[in-house]
Amino acid sequence: MSDKATQLQVEAIQQGTVIDHIPAKVGIKVLKLFEMQNSEQRVTIGLNLPSSALGAKDLLKIENVFIDPSQASKLALYAPNATVNQIEDYKVVKKLELELPKQITSVFECPNSNCITHNEPVESSFTVIQKAASIRLKCKYCEKVYAREIVTER
Ligand SMILES: [Zn+2]
Structure with missing residues (x-):
């Protein structure tokens, strides 16, 4: 595999969920919230990435997993300003709104x-x-x- 192909594999997912703009240090908690540490799916984790808005941020890319509304409401408590993109065929097909649960x-x-x-x-x-x-x-x-x-x- 060429360097470029390796890079693509890390950067893009064919199908799944990308959770971006998670405050730094919270990414691992989000991972545990979705119990992804025990999953067989491929998960790409970016920790302490530079962010103009947050200073540093965490980012998660989870293949073949789509988060449901109850998970989204839990995520809203950990990271109210996170963005959740649903990916299909390498494209963003849906942006999930995070809503706080009551x-x-x-x-x-x-x-x-x-x-x-x-x-x-x-x-x-x-x-x-x-x-x-x-x-x-x-x-x-x-x-x-x-x-x-x-x-x-x-
Ligand atoms: Zn109490």
């Missing part, structure tokens, strides 16, 4: 160590509160409110 269940742990969710067999659950640019999560059980980053970047 409620997010059993994805994040409550940062409050005294919260009942750490000792009882209950699923964590947060109400998502959005005010202007700030996104906050309110625990259903201890009712404490946290900035999005505190919950998602632990």
Whole structure:
């Protein structure tokens, strides 16, 4: 395989999903969110790529996988400004809008160590509160409110 062909293989995917503009350090979490670390599909990961908007960004290219609306709403909490492109035949056929869910269940742990969710067999659950640019999560059980980053970047 020539250098050029190798480069093409890394850069373009025939079919799948490209998630771009993920804040640096969050790409690996997104990968785990979609359980891609256990997948047989080819995944290309770019970490700490230069970005004019973010300074540094992460990027994921996942072959043969299309993310569903529930995954997109989880992704919105990790990376509200990420762009998600669906690729078919090497072309972008759809750009997915990320929409914040109203409620997010059993994805994040409550940062409050005294919260009942750490000792009882209950699923964590947060109400998502959005005010202007700030996104906050309110625990259903201890009712404490946290900035999005505190919950998602632990
Ligand atoms: Zn709690």
